[in-house]
Each structure stands twice: as C-alpha cells, then as structure tokens.
Amino acid sequence: MLLRHTPKEITDRKILTINPAKTCQPIGAMYAALGIHNCLPHSHGSQGCCAYHRSTLTRHYKEPVMAATSSFTEGASVFGGQANLVQAIDNIFTIYEPDVIAVHTTCLSETIGDDIPQIARKAEADGKIPPGKYVIHVNTPSYVGTHVTGFAGMTKAMVDYFAESAGKKINQINIIPGYVEPSDMEEIRRIAEVMGVRTVLFPDTSGVLNRPQTGKYDMFPPGGVTVEALKSTGNSQATIALGQLASGPAARALDSKCKVPCEILDLPIGLKATDRFVDTLRRTAGTDVPDTINIERGRLLDIITDMHQYFYGKKVALAGDPDQLIALTEFLVSIDMWPIHIVSGTVDKDFQARIKEITQYVPHPVNVGIPGDLFLLHQWIKNEPVDLLVGNTYMKYISRDEDIPLVRFGFPVLDRIGHGYFPTVGYRGGMRLLEKILDVLLDRQDRDAKEESFELVM
Amino acid sequence: MSATVFDERRNQIHRKGDTPFDLACDKDSLAGAVSQRACVFCGSRVVLYPIADALHLVHGPIGCAAYTWDIRGALSSGPELHRLSFSTDLRERDIIFGGEDKLYRALIELIDRHAPQAAFVYSTCIVGIIGDDLEGVSRRVEKEKGIPVIPVQSEGFKGNKRAGYHAACRAMFRLTGSGGTSAISAKSINILGDFNLAGELWIIRRYYERMGIEVVANVTGDGRVADLQRAHGAALNVVQCSGSTMDLAKMMQAEYGTPFLRVSYFGVEDMAESLYTVARFFEDLDPEIVSRTRELVKEELESLYPELEKYRSALAGKKAAIYVGGAFKAFSLIKAFRLVGMDVVLVGSQTGTKEDYQELYEITDRGTVIVDDTNPLELSSFLQDRHVDVFVGGVKERPIAYKLGVGFCDHNHERKTVLAGFQGMLNFAKEVHSSVMSPVWRFVPRHTTNSTPGSEEPASVPERLTAAGGA
Ligand code: SF4
Ligand code: SF4
Numbered sequence A: 001m002l003l004r005h006t007p008k009e010i011t012d013r014k015i016l017t018i019n020p021a022k023t024c025q026p027i028g029a030m031y032a033a034l035g036i037h038n039c040l041p042h043s044h045g046s047q048g049c050c051a052y053h054r055s056t057l058t059r060h061y062k063e064p065v066m067a068a069t070s071s072f073t074e075g076a077s078v079f080g081g082q083a084n085l086v087q088a089i090d091n092i093f094t095i096y097e098p099d100v101i102a103v104h105t106t107c108l109s110e111t112i113g114d115d116i117p118q119i120a121r122k123a124e125a126d127g128k129i130p131p132g133k134y135v136i137h138v139n140t141p142s143y144v145g146t147h148v149t150g151f152a153g154m155t156k157a158m159v160d161y162f163a164e165s166a167g168k169k170i171n172q173i174n175i176i177p178g179y180v181e182p183s184d185m186e187e188i189r190r191i192a193e194v195m196g197v198r199t200v201l202f203p204d205t206s207g208v209l210n211r212p213q214t215g216k217y218d219m220f221p222p223g224g225v226t227v228e229a230l231k232s233t234g235n236s237q238a239t240i241a242l243g244q245l246a247s248g249p250a251a252r253a254l255d256s257k258c259k260v261p262c263e264i265l266d267l268p269i270g271l272k273a274t275d276r277f278v279d280t281l282r283r284t285a286g287t288d289v290p291d292t293i294n295i296e297r298g299r300l301l302d303i304i305t306d307m308h309q310y311f312y313g314k315k316v317a318l319a320g321d322p323d324q325l326i327a328l329t330e331f332l333v334s335i336d337m338w339p340i341h342i343v344s345g346t347v348d349k350d351f352q353a354r355i356k357e358i359t360q361y362v363p364h365p366v367n368v369g370i371p372g373d374l375f376l377l378h379q380w381i382k383n384e385p386v387d388l389l390v391g392n393t394y395m396k397y398i399s400r401d402e403d404i405p406l407v408r409f410g411f412p413v414l415d416r417i418g419h420g421y422f423p424t425v426g427y428r429g430g431m432r433l434l435e436k437i438l439d440v441l442l443d444r445q446d447r448d449a450k451e452e453s454f455e456l457v458m
Numbered sequence B: 001m002s003a004t005v006f007d008e009r010r011n012q013i014h015r016k017g018d019t020p021f022d023l024a025c026d027k028d029s030l031a032g033a034v035s036q037r038a039c040v041f042c043g044s045r046v047v048l049y050p051i052a053d054a055l056h057l058v059h060g061p062i063g064c065a066a067y068t069w070d071i072r073g074a075l076s077s078g079p080e081l082h083r084l085s086f087s088t089d090l091r092e093r094d095i096i097f098g099g100e101d102k103l104y105r106a107l108i109e110l111i112d113r114h115a116p117q118a119a120f121v122y123s124t125c126i127v128g129i130i131g132d133d134l135e136g137v138s139r140r141v142e143k144e145k146g147i148p149v150i151p152v153q154s155e156g157f158k159g160n161k162r163a164g165y166h167a168a169c170r171a172m173f174r175l176t177g178s179g180g181t182s183a184i185s186a187k188s189i190n191i192l193g194d195f196n197l198a199g200e201l202w203i204i205r206r207y208y209e210r211m212g213i214e215v216v217a218n219v220t221g222d223g224r225v226a227d228l229q230r231a232h233g234a235a236l237n238v239v240q241c242s243g244s245t246m247d248l249a250k251m252m253q254a255e256y257g258t259p260f261l262r263v264s265y266f267g268v269e270d271m272a273e274s275l276y277t278v279a280r281f282f283e284d285l286d287p288e289i290v291s292r293t294r295e296l297v298k299e300e301l302e303s304l305y306p307e308l309e310k311y312r313s314a315l316a317g318k319k320a321a322i323y324v325g326g327a328f329k330a331f332s333l334i335k336a337f338r339l340v341g342m343d344v345v346l347v348g349s350q351t352g353t354k355e356d357y358q359e360l361y362e363i364t365d366r367g368t369v370i371v372d373d374t375n376p377l378e379l380s381s382f383l384q385d386r387h388v389d390v391f392v393g394g395v396k397e398r399p400i401a402y403k404l405g406v407g408f409c410d411h412n413h414e415r416k417t418v419l420a421g422f423q424g425m426l427n428f429a430k431e432v433h434s435s436v437m438s439p440v441w442r443f444v445p446r447h448t449t450n451s452t453p454g455s456e457e458p459a460s461v462p463e464r465l466t467a468a469g470g471a
Helices: A025-033 A047-061 A074-079 A082-096 A107-112 A116-125 A147-162 A182-194 A227-235 A244-258 A271-285 A291-311 A322-334 A351-358 A374-383 A393-402 A426-448 B007-012 B040-048 B062-066 B092-097 B100-114 B125-130 B134-145 B161-175 B200-210 B225-233 B242-256 B268-281 B289-315 B327-339 B354-363 B376-385 B398-404 B421-436 B439-443
Strands: A039-044 A100-105 A134-138 A173-176 A199-201 A238-242 A262-265 A315-319 A338-343 A367-369 A388-391 A406-408 B013-015 B054-059 B118-123 B149-152 B188-194 B214-220 B236-240 B260-263 B319-324 B343-349 B369-372 B390-393 B407-410
Touching: A025 A039, A025 A047, A025 A100, A025 A147, A025 B062, A039 A047, A039 A082, A047 B040, A047 B062, A047 B398, A074 A082, A074 A107, A074 B125, A082 A100, A082 A116, A100 A116, A100 A147, A107 B125, A116 A134, A134 A147, A147 A227, A147 A244, A173 A182, A173 A244, A173 A271, A182 A199, A182 A271, A182 A291, A182 A426, A199 A227, A227 A244, A238 A244, A238 A271, A244 A262, A244 A322, A262 A271, A271 A291, A271 A322, A271 A426, A291 A426, A315 A322, A315 A374, A322 A338, A322 A351, A338 A374, A351 A367, A367 A374, A374 A393, A388 A393, A388 A426, A393 A406, A406 A426, B040 B054, B040 B118, B040 B161, B040 B242, B054 B100, B092 B125, B100 B118, B100 B134, B118 B134, B134 B149, B149 B161, B161 B225, B161 B242, B188 B200, B188 B242, B200 B214, B200 B268, B200 B289, B200 B421, B214 B225, B214 B242, B225 B242, B236 B242, B236 B268, B242 B260, B260 B268, B268 B289, B268 B327, B268 B421, B289 B421, B319 B327, B319 B376, B327 B343, B327 B354, B327 B421, B354 B369, B369 B376, B376 B398, B390 B398, B390 B421, B398 B407, B407 B421
Parallel strands: A039 A100, A100 A134, A173 A199, A173 A238, A238 A262, A315 A338, A315 A388, A338 A367, A388 A406, B054 B118, B118 B149, B188 B214, B188 B236, B236 B260, B319 B343, B319 B390, B343 B369, B390 B407
Antiparallel strands: B013 B369
C-alpha cells in the first residue's frame, strides 16, 4: 500500500497541500507558447524551474521540449534580472533564431519585481530584437493561480501582443481550443474544416508536441499558429472559446481590443458539449452540419445505446482542471454514471455551482473539492468507494491501493501514450473515451467474475 | 557538418587531440541558453528523498513540490512516506506577510498525523527572498515534537545541483552522532551515494554482507533516520558518485574521524575494484576477507561473462555518447562501454569540476569530444556529427536522441532495471543492446544533415557560429 499513510478520517486542513491536483503557472504558459510557430518559450527566473517544466512536458509528450531560461544567480535575485533577460534575448535571437520569444516569469522574478515590458523595451532600444521579431510576455507567479491560469495568460498575451483590427472583417472564425492535447487541437480544427469553416486556431500545439519520427531534430517544428495568423484574429467574424478558465480571458480580450464578438463554451467533451460546439460553429459561420459529422455523432450515440447497461449507476471519482471536469462530468451523467467525488486544485468561482447543476439528478450525494488535492480525494474514496477513477497519472497510487480501475485523462500522463495522438474532444473523442472506460470496467468484470458466470459475449 | 555553439561556450567544449586540454567549467549557465541543468533544490531533493521514514516538506509555491513528487524510483523496503508530496503551497498572502506561521502549522499537523522519525524542510527560491526563518521554525517544532526537524537551505538560485547536494549533506550531517553505536561491529561501513533505484542498493548491500561486513546506514537509498543517527559508529564510509554525498563523508571525517573511500558500483572492473578496496581496508581485522571477496567476485564473474559475451559480439565497434549529471558516473560508463567493445565519442556532464574533466580527458580516446553544461542544439549536432549509436542521458535528452534515430539508455532517475553491481553490468549491456539493435532504426532515416536551424542558414549568423573542436 503505497499510500498507506493516508488516513480514512478526514481532518480540516487549510495550510497544506498533499499530493496536489494542480501545478504551477509557468508550465501552462510554456505549453501555450509552444503552440506558436517558431517560438521559443523563455522562463525568466532560475534554471531549476525551467528544467522542471521542460522535464514534465517531455515526460507527458515524449517529445523534445525547448525553452530557454534567464539562469538567475544570487546577483540577479538581489539586483533584479534585467541584465540576464536582455542578454538572453540577444543570445536567443542570435543563435536559435525564433520569430517570437515568449517570456513567462517565475515566483522568483515576480517577487523581486522585474518589469518584463520595461526590460523588453530596453532590449529593443539596445537593438537586441531584430526587425520582424517579437518578445511577448505574461506574468506567472505561482503563488497565484495554477498551470491553467498560466496557459490562459499566455493565450491572452497572444491577443494582447498580436491581434490587430484593420477595420474590415474577413471570412474566418477564431477558435481558442483551451488547455487540451495537441490531438484535441487537431480534431477541433478538423471538425471546423469538415464544416467548411475557415478558422484561426490558437494556440495550436499539434505538429509541435506530437511529431512524427523523421530522423531529424528540429528545434522549431512545423506546427504552431503563425504570427501572421495571430495578427489576423482581430479581423475575424467571431471567436469561439472552449473552456471558460483557459480560453475565456483571451476571447474577452479580443472582444474588447478588436471588437470580435465571442462565445465561450464548455470544452467539447461528450455528446452534449460537442452538440453545442458544432451548433455554435454552424450558427456563427452560417454553414450546415455535413453528413460526416452527423455520422460521427450517430456512432457515438450507437455505442452509448449498445453498452448503456454497463454505465448505469457506476460511481466515479474525478480529479483534474475545472474546464475538463465540467465537460466530463456532464458526459458521465448523460450516460447514467454517477460522478460522486470531484476535486481540482484550480479555483474557478463558478465551478461548484456548475457541477451541482449538472449532477442535480444524480441519486447520490456529490463531493466537490475546490481547491482540493488527491489526498482529500483518496480520503473521500476510502469513505465512499467508487467503481472508476478518471484523472492524471498520479491517480495510479489510489487506483492500486484501493483496487479501482483508472482511466488516464488530463495533465500529466507520464506512464501511457496516446493522448498526443488520439483526441477526447468531439464525437470521435467521445467514442475513444467510452472505449477506454468500457475497457477498464469490463476487464474488471471479467477479472472478478466467478467461473460459472464468466461471460464470452458482453 | 559543424556543431552549433554559443561563442561564449567555446571553451566549455573540447575535442581530445586538438589543443592542450583546458576545459572551462563550474560556470553559471549562459542566460538564454536552453540549458539541461537543474537547481539547488533539485539536488537536495533527489539526495534526501529516499529517506523513507522522514517527512519531506517543501516550503514554497506548489510547482517545486509537484515536479519532485516521486520522480525518482528510489525503493523502500518499509515506510513509503517519501512518496507523498507535501507542500506549504505558498500563496500571494504568504509572500507578502511571510510563510513562517504556515510552515509551523503544517509541520505540527504532519508530524501529528504521520509520526515521522525526522522532518526535512526544503526552502525554495522564494523563501530565500521573503526571508522566512526556517531555522527558527524548525527549532521550535523540534522542541515541541521531540523529533529532529532539519531545514535544507536549497534556494534554487544559489547555484546548481551540486550546491544542492552540499545542502543535503549538511542536513544529513545534523542527524549523525545522536544514535547509540555500541552494538556496531568493527567491520562496518556506511554506503554513501546509492539511491536504490530499481533496488540496486540491496544488491550492493548483499555483496558487503557476504564479505562479512556490517552495513550501518544506507545513504540514502532505502534510508532510515535511525541508521543515519548511528552512522558515525561505522568504521568506514564508502562513497559512490563523488558529487552527491562526498561532502557528508568529508564532514564525518572531520567530525568523527571516519575515513572514506571512493568507489563505483558500475561496470565490472569498478565494481570488483570497489569490493577489493573495502576488503583491503579491513584486512588487518580479518585476514580472510580478501580471499572471500575474491571468491565472491569470481562467482559473480563466472556467471556473468558467458552471458555478457552474447551482447559484446553484437555491440563491438558501435559508438556511444554520454551526457550525465555528475562527471563521476561518466568514468564508470566509459569503462563499461569499453567492456562491451564500444567507443565513447562524446562525454559530458552538467556539473563536472576541473578535476573531473581532467580525469575524463585522461581516460578517453583521442578524438572524443568533452563538454560541460551543453544544450540540445549542441547535443543534436554532436550526435549526428559523430554518428552515435546510443546515447546515455537524462529525461530531457531522450526524445532528442529518438527524433534523430539514435538509441538511448537512461542512466538516471528513470532507469527501470538495476545497473549497478555485476548483475547491473549485464542489464546495462542488455539495455544498450535492446536500443542499439532495435529494428526500429531500419525504418528511420539516420544522420541526415540540415536539421538544426543554425546549419540550415549559416549565412544569417556567420560570426556567432563556430565549428566546435575543429570538426
Ligand atoms: S518556483 Fe514557482 S515557478 Fe518555479 S517551479 Fe516552483 S512554483 Fe513553479
Ligand atoms: S523556484 Fe527555485 S527552488 Fe523551485 S524549482 Fe525553481 S529554481 Fe528550483
């Protein structure tokens, strides 16, 4: 029992986080920045943070993850990091030659109070930023927010720094996909394409963190949204933002900066949320839903129909980020499962109310922990066991100790592959999620069945 | 093809045979470089983390704790407290008003609930800036709870990983000297510098036990607080991997007069030599010990060599590159590769010292490239340039090697099998073999040129690009 040190009895805990269901802002900012074409994320702080963020992203994607650091030493932490950042900007543009350096701060540089825009202006004045190249930034102290807000912040920075309005709208729609996998971004773009909608999707990590093996190492892979496309977002007809927390700030910024109206939807995970996404796309772009999409929807529905007895009344415990959890919970409830323990380390003021609303007809009390951690989730499970766990790799401890099957979902997934390549958004993503859920539930049923009731056909 | 390097880094790269050897090292990383280095906190955390019955509380914002949650597969035969992640999760309020109160209450709560044998409190960068008095809080809790509460001064910006090792050693040193030592044999040692990844410390411990030596404390693999407290009772400290626990050995020598020996458990030669060195140390007390050790080594080798031969014949003449955290590990790796007939064409480390590099220089072949604190661009151009077949590195280097179609062996946190000891040599050969000989490389176009931005458009940055080592 790896987590034998977790007691069943729950005591009040305000000062401590044990086994976090979140991580810090910069990694989210780094991930978002990787979704810009020819961009080098830059961590303004000591090199430890940057090493950790790169390692964690590398473990999750099994891809090289490039990011530079200001490499603070004691001097910088006393006198400020201006010299380091100016030198870094110079070095990076000289040797690595990105189009964009996307700077995020760390706890350290925030606490000593470095002013990034001012330093960037200094670098510009000193001629360290070549023409046509950009330095953008977001403030990401980790004592505020989590990886999700870091992602949201860098996505908003793309709007703040690049979006321009020429006064004349062009025939395209912005889609902000939220803190999802490269495969999800690809799928969202595909759905829009199939529907005949011209889009700018940002950030876009597909083709960056799910690259093919080519025998080559490209520091800047072919994927990512280009600066040009980002500039054009100010002229788009509308913005569809997926996920309140991760995409909302960028969408609203685009609205106020360039008067591009936005609709902020849930992540399109599961039947209903995908319906809403597809419908919004259809309405906004004035297109029809083609057969391809209808067929995909029909197939998802078909799986639910065929297997609905297996879902019925199964209790689920979930951990992850609010945007994902809202959509997932809705999906699970819609197929008759009972999500009864839900935690997130990320605070979202509407979360509790949304979950309560979604689960109001679940015939079981529902625990919502926000901010919560996996230690709390485990304690809840000890008190009220579940049939299924959904969450990141760190849930495998609970899974093993309590002997409950786990579907890996969210960030980080350090011990399985697939998330970079196969989406969980859209109707097809829904099918994959159901396959994963059914696989573990039915494997469990097979494993536990008595010999006489071991079934061939299920 | 030439390697892409920063001008400022030119003297941190050397190709043996070109010019007199004078490698610059122990430098702070260049701002803006994609360095593969980690921080002080990381160094402390990886060294102390395997002490399984201690509480490890990270005082800082959540990230530092989240990224070090059970990252190293350091096995414990008993308690598993070290595999939980405890953090004070500092928020904005705490940054403004200080986090001492929070730290105090967190410690009290955790000690009450988990009854650990000791508590380590790690400071992170921000704690160094806001100036929380870790010592003060620790002393107070120690008095109230009656267990050692030890602050680990590991603010990340105060150096690199090696400074973190030092902080960890200082912390452990505070534990030594307090336990009873009367029952300890005169033929006794502490094992320093093995972290029981994949259970390798257990193997090493058994060798010593077979030699008739008592092992007092494991530092730190499968470590226990009480063992550390008695560690000063051991007759000898046997230190592996100079970087991480050497400082503890030095402190113990100064304080208790405990002598130490440097050893390496990696590779057949070094493994055997280590056991002999320790045996010779105790020869006066136990004249039979050397012959017993010889017997042990013979037994192990007899079963190992025929097995190893299978891999040797397949691997002979293949090329290896090494980039590891501490240089000491590189010495053993070079010998191990020789044993299976492979050539080491590149070797480097994140934190090597002047002496380390001198030693590397002496044991490598002509033409071998030696680097300090490198970055992905350099690495990838070296890997291609030197037609490397297998690369030994850490987590951030693995995907780079794979993208280039080069085999890989993790000799760090993510190793999955025992690589130490005689058995470990076989596992190592097996692992290298499984990667080098994988059929997957037949499907990958290997060693194609034009794959770094620098080499694609040399014209745009001519004066800052230099050909490393005259390649
Ligand atoms: S210091 Fe802050 S930014 Fe760096 S790893 Fe820790 S929490 Fe994250
Ligand atoms: S904040 Fe400091 S201690 Fe924490 S990971 Fe970053 S460099 Fe290391």
